[in-house]
Amino acid sequence: MEGNQSPTIQALVDAGVHFGHQRRRWNPRMGTYIYAQKDGIDVINLQKTLSLLEHAIEFVKDVASNGKRVMFVGTKKQAVNAIIEESSRSNSMWVNSRWLGGTLxxxxxxxxxxxxxxxxxxxxxxxxxxxxxxxxxxxxxxxxxxxxxxxxxxxxxxxLPGVLFVVDVGRESIAVAEAKKLGIPVVAIVDTDCDPSGIDFPIPGNDDGIRSIKLVTGFIANAILEGSVVNTQEAASTDEEAASTDEEAASTDEEAASTDEEAASTDEEAASTDEEAASTDSK
Missing domain, CATH: 1.10.287 (Helix Hairpins)
Known part of the structure; x- marks a missing residue:
């Protein structure tokens, strides 16, 4: 997903982000994010999803603005293409095959x-x-x-990455555990069958639908790109300030050199005056 458009309820609905799992598979800790049930399927409250997604976007943007990179993790077949495309677009790291224990x-x-x-x-x-x-x-x-x-x-x-973005925290439990052990914040799409309690920035949503995964992953990639622009601008500003400081230092050195030359000239004039006085005394 390209562009800097902000997430909306309609976009989430169109991508099917609100579709959860069958009620028999639900995790009770996701109860606060479930709006209703329809034909035995849990329906996710997209108002809460939108709010948490926006919160996650701001956090990722801040991480990127500080020069830190994001690692995308999603090894289920529905996530493979989105993980590669969006991480590549945002110059991020990615894992879309089996997570090797100890990667972090x-x-x-x-x-x-x-x-x-x-x-x-x-x-x-x-x-x-x-x-x-x-x-x-x-x-x-x-x-x-x-x-x-x-x-x-x-x-x-x-x-190490500044943040881990995960699709399906149940499937990627080892990656999440490693990130938590090292204090790396985790942003993740969390479906109704998962436990959100260990996730720093949970995004309640459908982690099985290709369009749903693509949409949320795209918003995260956009946040990284926006944050990277801020980081580049700040770096350029710092370079300009450093250059300005160097110019001021050079100017100060030139003024000091000029002062030294004036002092030397004064010393020469004083020496000349002393010589003339000595000559007068000898006469």
Whole structure:
């Protein structure tokens, strides 16, 4: 979803964000976000969804404005494409295959695997594979493909994310647990069968519908882009202030040098006067 349009109740309705699960699957802790039941299906209160979504958007925007990145996590098939598209559009990290335990909490080991993947890709792109046998080349290509499956979205994973955005907190419970352990805030779409209590910024909504996932994920991506613009502007302003400070310092140095020259000239004049006085005394 491109553009900076704000979320509306109508947009949420059109995307089916209000459709929950069958009542027999509901989590009682989601009760406060359920508006009614229809044909045995829980209907989510979109007034609350809208309010919480707007709150989450402002938070993500603030995180991005401070130069922190967001990691998108959604491995269910309905979320795969939206996760790639919106995270790529907002220059964010993403995981849309199986979440590997320790991705956050065992950062050093994960980084080693990413570096290994990048090393293999570099060797392939530089032509090193051309001197290998077909079997060896195929083996290395398979390794690259397997590593890409898990690490392609976090290949530039150099520091922990400022926030985790999750689709389906039940399915991604390990990712959520790791984020909580490290104090990383979690923003998530939470359906009626999930527990919202451990989520910092829950967004009650349908986490199974492709359109619903795409819509909410798009709003999060837009928030990141808006926040990144603020961060860029602030960085540019800081650079301008630094340049101005340097200019002022240079001007001060020039004034000091000029003062030194004037003092030296005064000293020369005084020395000349002393010489003339000495000459007069000798006469």
């Amino acid at each position: 909490t065992n950062f050093a080991t994960i980084k080693d695997r990413i570096n290994y993947m990048l090393s293999l890709e570099s060797r392939r792109d530089s032509g090193e594979f051309e001197v290998l046998t077909k079997k060896e080349t195929l083996g290395l290509e398979n390794k690259i493909n397997k590593l890409n499956k898990y690490f392609d979205g976090i290949r530039d994973f150099n520091e």
